[in-house]
Amino acid sequence: MVDSDTGRDRDSTAGALSPDDRYRTLSGIPVDRVYGDGPLPGEFPYTRGVHADMYRSRLWTMRMFAGFGTATDTNARFRELLTAGGTGLSTAFDMPTLMGRDSDHDWALGEVGRAGVAVDTVEDMVDLYAGIDLGTVSTSMTINGPAPILLAMYVVVAEESGVAREHLGGTLQNDILKEYQAQKEYVFPPRPSVRLVTDVMAFTAAEMPRWNPVSISGYHIREAGSTAAQELAFTLANGFAYVEAAVAAGMDVDDFAPRLSFFFNSHNDFFEEVGKFRAARRIWAHWMRDRYGATDERSLKLRFHTQTAGVSLTAQQPEVNIARVAIQALAGVLGGTQSLHTDSYDEALALPSEDAVRVALRTQQVIAHETGVANTADPLGGSAYVEWMTDEMERRAEEVFAHLEDLGGGSLLEGVYAGIDSGWFAGEIADAAYRYEREVNAGERIVVGVNAFTEGDNPERRRLLRIGQDTEDLQLKRLATVRQDRDDAAVAATLARVASAAAQPTVNLMPALLEAVRARATVGEVVDTLEAEFGTYVERAVV
Amino acid sequence: MDGTPLRVVLAKLGLDGHDRGLKVVARMLRDGGMEVVYLGLRQTTDSIIDAVEQEDADVVGISMLNAGHLTLGPRMVEALAAVGLDVPVVIGGIVPDEDLPAMAAAGVAGVLGPGASADEVVACVQAAADTRS
Numbered sequence: 001m002v003d004s005d006t007g008r009d010r011d012s013t014a015g016a017l018s019p020d021d022r023y024r025t026l027s028g029i030p031v032d033r034v035y036g037d038g039p040l041p042g043e044f045p046y047t048r049g050v051h052a053d054m055y056r057s058r059l060w061t062m063r064m065f066a067g068f069g070t071a072t073d074t075n076a077r078f079r080e081l082l083t084a085g086g087t088g089l090s091t092a093f094d095m096p097t098l099m100g101r102d103s104d105h106d107w108a109l110g111e112v113g114r115a116g117v118a119v120d121t122v123e124d125m126v127d128l129y130a131g132i133d134l135g136t137v138s139t140s141m142t143i144n145g146p147a148p149i150l151l152a153m154y155v156v157v158a159e160e161s162g163v164a165r166e167h168l169g170g171t172l173q174n175d176i177l178k179e180y181q182a183q184k185e186y187v188f189p190p191r192p193s194v195r196l197v198t199d200v201m202a203f204t205a206a207e208m209p210r211w212n213p214v215s216i217s218g219y220h221i222r223e224a225g226s227t228a229a230q231e232l233a234f235t236l237a238n239g240f241a242y243v244e245a246a247v248a249a250g251m252d253v254d255d256f257a258p259r260l261s262f263f264f265n266s267h268n269d270f271f272e273e274v275g276k277f278r279a280a281r282r283i284w285a286h287w288m289r290d291r292y293g294a295t296d297e298r299s300l301k302l303r304f305h306t307q308t309a310g311v312s313l314t315a316q317q318p319e320v321n322i323a324r325v326a327i328q329a330l331a332g333v334l335g336g337t338q339s340l341h342t343d344s345y346d347e348a349l350a351l352p353s354e355d356a357v358r359v360a361l362r363t364q365q366v367i368a369h370e371t372g373v374a375n376t377a378d379p380l381g382g383s384a385y386v387e388w389m390t391d392e393m394e395r396r397a398e399e400v401f402a403h404l405e406d407l408g409g410g411s412l413l414e415g416v417y418a419g420i421d422s423g424w425f426a427g428e429i430a431d432a433a434y435r436y437e438r439e440v441n442a443g444e445r446i447v448v449g450v451n452a453f454t455e456g457d458n459p460e461r462r463r464l465l466r467i468g469q470d471t472e473d474l475q476l477k478r479l480a481t482v483r484q485d486r487d488d489a490a491v492a493a494t495l496a497r498v499a500s501a502a503a504q505p506t507v508n509l510m511p512a513l514l515e516a517v518r519a520r521a522t523v524g525e526v527v528d529t530l531e532a533e534f535g536t537y538v539e540r541a542v543v
Numbered sequence: 544m545d546g547t548p549l550r551v552v553l554a555k556l557g558l559d560g561h562d563r564g565l566k567v568v569a570r571m572l573r574d575g576g577m578e579v580v581y582l583g584l585r586q587t588t589d590s591i592i593d594a595v596e597q598e599d600a601d602v603v604g605i606s607m608l609n610a611g612h613l614t615l616g617p618r619m620v621e622a623l624a625a626v627g628l629d630v631p632v633v634i635g636g637i638v639p640d641e642d643l644p645a646m647a648a649a650g651v652a653g654v655l656g657p658g659a660s661a662d663e664v665v666a667c668v669q670a671a672a673d674t675r676s
Contacts, residue, residue, distance in 0.1 A: 095558040095609050107558055107585075110614025115559075184560030184584055224563045311563075315637075315657045348657050349639055350610070430566045437567050441661050450658045459640050467610060541583025543569040 023056065023375040034377045041336075041377040045285035047278050047390065048378035049336040050301040055374035059087075060332075061339035062364045063140060063305065067092030067117035068351050069471045070478070071127035074117040078132060080354065084361055089170075090140040090341060091128070092116035093150070098185045100146035100527030103475045112472035115351065120479045120522045125153045126160070135163040139170035140215070140305070145187035147174035148200050149526050152513040155208075169210035171261055171305070174200055175217045177238040177416055180539070181425035183220035187527060190417055192534035195505060197242060198249040201256045203510040212261040214242060215305065221425075222265035223311045225433020228276045231265060232393055233400035234425060236283055237412055240401075243292050244413040253292050257299035266328040266335070267309040273328070274380055275389030277335025280304070283394055306332035307341040313348040317449035317457050321345035326363050333367055334380050340364055350464040423542045430543065479522070486520040494519045495529045502533040549672050550578045552600040554586040556619060559609040564635055568604065568655070568664055575665035588622035595623070595630055601672045602652075606635040613642060617649035624650075631671040635659075 023031045033053050034040055042052030051057055064086050066077045078089050094116040096108035102120050103112045112118050119125060129139070134157070143150045151172050155165045176193040179186040186193065197214060204213040218235035226234065239260065246256050262280065266273050284302035288294040308328035313321045322345045329342050342360040344352030352360070368374055380386045401412065407424075408415025419425045439445045446452045494516040501512040516526055553569050555562055562584060569579045580598045582591065591603060605619055616634050623630050631652035638646065638654050646654055652671035655664055 095611075099558045101558070110611040110618075111558055111609055114610040115608075179560075184562060224561075225567075348637070350637065430563075433563050434567055434570050437571075437661070447658070451660075464639055464641075469614075539584065541581055543566050543573075543579070543581045 025372055031375045036382040045282045046301055047282040048381045050303060054377035059368050060337050061088045062086050063088035063090045063339045063341055064361055065090040065092050065341045069113040069467055070475055071117055071124040075128055075130050084358060086361060088138045093143050094118045097523060098143060100187045100523055102522045102524030103479050105524055112475050114467050118475045121482045121520050122153045122156050122517050123482050125157045129157060134158045135167045142173045144173055144176050144179050144185055146523055146527055147172050148196050148513050149523055152517045156518045165208050168208055171212040171215050173215045175214055177241060178217050178220055180420040181221060181234060182224035182429060186537050188534040189537045190420055194245050198246050199508045199510055201246050202251060202508055205256050212259050215261050215263045217263040219263050219265045219307055224429045226429045227432050228272045229393055229396035230428060232276050232280055233397035237401060237404050237416055240412040241416040244411060253294045254296040254299050257294050258296055262302055262304035264304050264306055265309050266306050266332040268312050270331050271385055271389050273331040274335045274386055275393045278390040279393035283397060303338045305339040306337040308343045310343050310347055313343060314449050315348040318345050320449050322359060329363055330367055333373060353463060353465045423540050427542060482520055490519045491521045495521055495525060498526060498529045499533060502530050548576055548578050550598055550600045551602045551604055551668055552580045552594045553604045554582040554591050555584045556586055556605040556615050557607060557611055559607050560584055561608040565606040568635060571661040571664045588619055592622060592626055595628060600630060602631055602633060602668050604633045608636045612638050616646055616651050620650040629675055631674050633668055633671050
């Protein structure tokens with residue numbers, strides 16, 4: 001077993017470069033921790049990485065996104081992943097939960113537990129993380145519109161099991177801006193939604209020092225069809241928008257910025273992806289220091305999670321996806337990611353099967369432990385092409401920032417709001433998606449197994465994970481039981497406090513949300529309460 | 544065909560917000576000479592039926608990437624039949640091959656999966672329209 005933590009000081013300067021006997025090539029040649037001239041990894045503007053030693057000091061976290069069926073089903077998958085060597089949890093919620101609707105809502109019919117795990121009340125969260133020590137594992141929760149409610153549930157589950165909130169480590173996606181631009185899982189309009197985001201930022205800064213309150217996500221923007229440069233630009237613009245919103249809410253930039261994290265896609269064009277990741281770090285460092293006045297070094301360091309490109313996976317000859325995922329994962333690692341999810345090869349067909357998930361995790365383990373790429377920091381740094389691509393990504397992103405600044409009259413936050421309201425982001429993404437489809441259709445781009453090399457597809461071999469109607473029936477019973485066993489008067493009282501807090505923009509909603517979920521209010525009840533105050537967002541349907 | 548372009552109502556039925564595929568299909572159909580009425584996200588069978596009646600649509604296309612097709616597909620077909628509309632339904636999204644017989648049995652006129660080309664999309668919708676009695 002390879003020790004992933006050498007105990008070295010991650011932020012030590014790169015002055016003394018001495019070969020370390022533990023780091024040798026397969027043939028036995030000693031390898032230095034970094035090559036080339038400064039600025040080195042760990043040095044501003046962190047183009048080459050946020051840590052001096054990068055993966056020598058700590059490997060990336062192998063964090064596999066999982067969620068399906070009931071909480072009990074997903075709990076079993078979590079335990080299997082931890083047993084198989086996964087080093088963090090990542091929770092996928094089903095569509096009704098993501099949209100803040102209970103499993104017994106009309107809209108939930110046919111969607112309960114299908115594309116993620118169904119969570120209605122804190123009791124589901126208890127089962128979801130049963131037998132897992134929340135004081136030691138780090139947990140990511142992919143949820144946005146109702147994110148503060150799910151965070152409150154996680155805190156309550158931990159506290160009821162004896163783990164104090166300050167010991168909880170993990171990440172809440174809680175990135176609502178990209179929902180309006182790309183993923184479309186919003187509930188309330190943008191402005192009150194951003195208030196919810198800053199409420200979470202203030203709450204975790206004060207009470208959960210190990211928690212990342214927002215994972216500013218380009219992943220979904222890219223999946224929706226954007227280019228790499230658009231993914232980079234829109235994501236960082238959203239990041240700047242949250243910084244401006246939090247500062248406007250009265251927070252000091254260095255109080256929250258060290259805990260902002262990012263989430264990028266890793267697609268097929270290898271060097272474009274590596275350039276994108278490197279440019280992201282450089283842009284963030286410059287903007288945070290020069291424009292937003294951050295002085296804490298941690299505020300300047302862009303840390304990110306990577307997921308391989310689900311949209312690149314093909315339903316045809318799905319085994320070929322294993323190769324795609326490996327190459328995309330390698331780009332993430334050579335781009336300096338802090339954590340990584342590798343997609344399963346059967347994801348263009350259905351939710352990933354357990355066997356396919358294991359292959360995906362093993363792919364990361366091969367990269368980490370067999371290829372030697374983790375032995376030296378930023379091994380691609382100094383390549384003329386990679387450096388040029390990094391510069392080009394930065395240049396293209398800066399063009400977008402200038403456009404948004406114009407739209408917002410000097411404010412990125414207002415520029416992002418304007419771009420959402422006018423459908424500019426969605427239009428840019430749809431244009432890029434259609435351009436790509438036309439190129440594939442015209443044969444200008446080869447997709448192996450789809451428009452070339454199509455022989456050898458064998459649908460009979462596929463074993464898919466199916467979520468049956470029994471999941472929905474079971475979840476409806478669980479929800480009915482919780483509703484029956486709880487104190488309805490107490491729930492009503494806590495929901496009244498949520499309504500009251502929502503009506504006062506300067507009050508942080510988190511304490512009221514914690515009370516409500518502790519009383520076993522459902523996700524849907526809390527969302528309905530907030531919706532009564534905040535309203536509902538309906539996008540302009542543009543093609 | 545009698546020379547007038549087909550009118551196709553496109554919608555996301557249910558909560559799923561993945562609209563990349565549906566938007567691409569909308570443009571493919573337009574480029575293929577059809578008229579597209581794009582309803583967008585979070586539509587219900589009722590809102591889709593309203594649009595079909597108002598727009599006198601020939602085909603309904605619904606998209607889902609959340610494994611809800613076995614529930615929502617037949618529901619759309621039944622809802623149209625219940626109000627006496629003879630309008631075929633095409634489903635786009637992640638529909639495993641083994642579900643195709645169930646989709647056909649439920650009266651779904653066509654299924655479009657990942658990687659469908661523009662020609663396949665147009666042909667599928669045209670074929671669905673041709674099934675109208």
